[in-house]
Amino acid sequence: xxxxxxxxxxxxxxxxxxxxxxxxxxxxxxxxxxxxxxxxxxxxxxxxxxxxxxxxxxxxxxxxxxxxxxxxxxxxxxxxxxxxxxxxxxxxxxxxxxxxxxxxxxxxxxxxxxxxxxxxxxxxxxxxxxxxxxxxxxxxxxxxxxxxxxxxxxxxxxxxxxxxxxxxxxxxxxxxxxxxxxxxxxxxxxxxxxxxxxxxxxxxxxxxxxxxxxxxxxxxxxxxxxxxxxxxxxxxxxxxxxxxxxxxxxxxxxxxxxxxxxxxxxxxxxxxxxxxxxxxxxxxxxxxxxxxxxxxxxxxxxxxxxxxxxxxxxxxxxxxxxxxxxxxxxxxxxxxxxxxxxxxxxxx
Amino acid sequence: xxxxxxxxxxxxxxxxxxxxxxxxxxxxxxxxxxxxxxxxxxxxxxxxxxxxxxxxxxxxxxxxxxxxxxxxxxxxxxxxxxxxxxxxxxxxxxxxxxxxxxxxxxxxxxxxxxxxxxxxxxxxxxxxxxxxxxxxxxxxxxxxxxxxxxxxxxxxxxxxxxxxxxxxxxxxxxxxxxxxxxxxxxxxxxxxxxxxxxxxxxxxxxxxxxxxxxxxxxxxxxxxxxxxxxxxxxxxxxxxxxxxxxxxxxxxxxxxxxxxxxxxxxxxxxxxxxxxxxxxxxxxxxxxxxxxxxxxxxxxxxxxxxxxxxxxxxxxxxxxxxxxxxxxxxxxxxxxxxxxxxxxxxxx
Numbered sequence: 211x212x213x214x215x216x217x218x219x220x221x222x223x224x225x226x227x228x229x230x231x232x233x234x235x236x237x238x239x240x241x242x243x244x245x246x247x248x249x250x251x252x253x254x255x256x257x258x259x260x261x262x263x264x265x266x267x268x269x270x271x272x273x274x275x276x277x278x279x280x281x282x283x284x285x286x287x288x289x290x291x292x293x294x295x296x297x298x299x300x301x302x303x304x305x306x307x308x309x310x311x312x313x314x315x316x317x318x319x320x321x322x323x324x325x326x327x328x329x330x331x332x333x334x335x336x337x338x339x340x341x342x343x344x345x346x347x348x349x350x351x352x353x354x355x356x357x358x359x360x361x362x363x364x365x366x367x368x369x370x371x372x373x374x375x376x377x378x379x380x381x382x383x384x385x386x387x388x389x390x391x392x393x394x395x396x397x398x399x400x401x402x403x404x405x406x407x408x409x410x411x412x413x414x415x416x417x418x419x420x421x422x423x424x425x426x427x428x429x430x431x432x433x434x435x436x437x438x439x440x441x442x443x444x445x446x447x448x449x450x451x452x453x454x455x456x457x458x459x460x461x462x463x464x465x466x467x468x469x470x471x472x473x474x475x476x477x478x479x480x481x482x483x484x485x486x487x488x489x490x491x492x493x494x495x496x497x498x499x500x501x502x503x504x505x506x507x508x509x510x511x512x513x514x515x516x517x518x519x520x521x522x523x524x525x526x527x528x529x530x531x532x533x534x535x536x537x538x539x540x541x542x543x544x545x546x547x548x549x550x551x552x553x554x555x556x557x558x
Numbered sequence: 559x560x561x562x563x564x565x566x567x568x569x570x571x572x573x574x575x576x577x578x579x580x581x582x583x584x585x586x587x588x589x590x591x592x593x594x595x596x597x598x599x600x601x602x603x604x605x606x607x608x609x610x611x612x613x614x615x616x617x618x619x620x621x622x623x624x625x626x627x628x629x630x631x632x633x634x635x636x637x638x639x640x641x642x643x644x645x646x647x648x649x650x651x652x653x654x655x656x657x658x659x660x661x662x663x664x665x666x667x668x669x670x671x672x673x674x675x676x677x678x679x680x681x682x683x684x685x686x687x688x689x690x691x692x693x694x695x696x697x698x699x700x701x702x703x704x705x706x707x708x709x710x711x712x713x714x715x716x717x718x719x720x721x722x723x724x725x726x727x728x729x730x731x732x733x734x735x736x737x738x739x740x741x742x743x744x745x746x747x748x749x750x751x752x753x754x755x756x757x758x759x760x761x762x763x764x765x766x767x768x769x770x771x772x773x774x775x776x777x778x779x780x781x782x783x784x785x786x787x788x789x790x791x792x793x794x795x796x797x798x799x800x801x802x803x804x805x806x807x808x809x810x811x812x813x814x815x816x817x818x819x820x821x822x823x824x825x826x827x828x829x830x831x832x833x834x835x836x837x838x839x840x841x842x843x844x845x846x847x848x849x850x851x852x853x854x855x856x857x858x859x860x861x862x863x864x865x866x867x868x869x870x871x872x873x874x875x876x877x878x879x880x881x882x883x884x885x886x887x888x889x890x891x892x893x894x895x896x897x898x899x900x901x902x903x904x905x906x
Contacts, residue, residue, distance in 0.1 A: 371846070373847050373882055373884075376845065377847060377851065380848065380850075380859075381851050420803070420824065421824075422824075423826070424824075424826060425826070425862070455803055455824070457805035457806045458805045458824050458826070458829070476768065476769075476772075476803070476805075476806050477806050478771070478772060478773070478806070481806070497724065497771060497774075498719070499724040499725060499728065500728065502721065502728075503725065503728035504729055511728075534721055
């Protein structure tokens with residue numbers, strides 16, 4: 211059978227047949243792995259991403275351990291904040307904190323251009339190191355999408371209701387537009403720089419976009435996500451467009467762009483694929499909690515996802531959001547095996 | 559024109575014509591009101607709900623101030639926890655904390671029956687006081703739905719991923735079933751006791767059910783919600799079934815029951831109504847952040863919701879989730895006026 215690029219993952223991005231369904235996991239490098247925790251005992255998160263050798267090592271851990279079909283660069287969607295002028299840190303036990311959040315047009319004008327090749331040079335260096343190490347396993351670069359990154363910049367951290375972010379849209383749309391304009395330019399430069407450094411695919415994480423109505427998404431988000439997605443696609447690599455809680459946003463996310471649309475578990479994969487259109491690939495959508503379930507239950511749930519994708523190429527198996535902290539490593543290994551052993555109808 | 563029950567709200571619950579669209583707001587009594595804050599300076603939340611005069615006073619505040627078309631009892635969905643045997647408190651700045659969460663079948667068997675007329679007597683007394691005070695404005699009683707209440711019982715507080723709750727479903731389904739069985743019995747008794755005390759409608763809050771896939775909802779939640787909803791409907795009052803993030807759950811929520819299905823802003827109201835079926839009424843679905851926007855923007859957004867409901871009776875205007883803390887009282891007053899001034903096509 212034909213499997214271009216010598217990669218299940220890249221083939222599936224382009225809806226080409228594969229010998230088995232490709233699988234990788236969001237946050238596949240992380241605290242649930244003993245190897246990772248050993249490194250985190252010595253280094254903080256930002257220390258790891260600023261040292262290319264460490265970032266590369268952490269990226270490789272799940273590839274070596276579980277035989278996933280793609281590596282994803284170990285980094286954080288908030289890395290562009292500091293070079294753009296925001297005073298940002300990971301506060302112990304509190305998640306990200308931005309001490310000077312964006313609230314006014316003057317704050318937006320004070321943002322610096324990203325210039326990722328200089329200000330995020332360790333990220334680019336980690337990509338180059340990884341390409342030398344990874345062999346045939348493709349490397350996914352990534353960025354936060356403009357809405358999700360903007361929400362941290364405006365709220366000053368994580369949020370439950372995105373009140374300050376939405377109020378900027380509703381009460382100061384010119385401030386919102388100026389911010390999204392600069393941010394989407396910066397993120398477009400960031401993803402293209404990652405591809406130049408060697409990333410073989412790009413995922414855009416719009417993790418929190420499900421907080422919006424379709425009307426607000428269309429007006430306030432779609433044009434800016436589109437700019438980043440088009441920039442990424444213009445490099446020639448496949449692009450994955452991911453969000454959670456997006457059941458009502460899928461047709462608009464498709465319109466914004468991406469060769470592959472990521473789905474969470476709230477939408478059955480077959481229904482989601484239909485809403486997006488079968489001329490795009492899909493990625494997902496196991497509930498990450500299922501990876502903590504007993505193996506027979508996990509297997510049943512993986513098979514349910516695979517069954518809903520059957521009959522056409524273009525499905526990349528993944529969780530619907532990142533792997534959770536106390537996931538047993540064994541379950542991740544077994545999940546990869548279950549996916550690879552599934553007999554696809556479209557694989558021969 | 560005909561407007562049975564002398565109430566826009568009750569008429570709309572039964573999809574009967576009204577002279578104007580009825581409007582009330584989830585969490586319409588609360589911290590955004592100066593009158594409420596004055597009371598909260600002297601009393602804790604649980605002190606208010608345990609003193610019927612105070613609970614009644616707080617319930618009446620938004621009815622007097624804004625002319626909403628329904629009152630909703632001031633209470634908390636977690637009130638049944640303590641009488642059932644859970645050591646529960648509102649920790650300062652942390653939200654609800656349960657010190658002995660449910661984790662095992664033995665924990666479930668140790669739960670006490672609710673006996674709401676005795677253990678929650680102040681709630682029943684507040685309802686009786688309110689009926690004497692409210693005149694023609696109907697009083698809505700309420701309860702948390704089994705899933706949402708169970709999630710607090712199991713997680714021990716608020717949760718981002720509902721990991722422990724879902725793992726009980728996936729790894730110990732007999733424990734989950736035993737808990738949901740007892741809990742749905744307790745909540746069914748609680749809502750029927752509220753109606754006996756005088757509540758003229760019941761809302762079931764399944765606020766966090768949007769964390770589930772439709773498949774998990776159908777297996778692990780629907781039968782138990784149905785039991786509570788049927789008990790409420792058997793009393794003869796209209797029943798509202800509410801959740802957030804429910805775009806993919808709406809047909810199943812309809813199946814579980816309710817005369818009225820509540821929608822959040824993530825689904826355009828017309829699309830949501832279609833998914834539910836036009837033989838049910840709908841409630842919603844303004845993004846609560848819009849209530850903090852400048853009046854012209856607020857008006858535009860209210861009109862958009864009203865326009866999507868046009869052409870048939872059976873729409874109750876509301877926010878898609880509770881009113882936020884810093885909402886200007888003036889905006890709430892103006893929102894009620896905007897809704898009432900809208901010329902419905904179905905009202906004459």
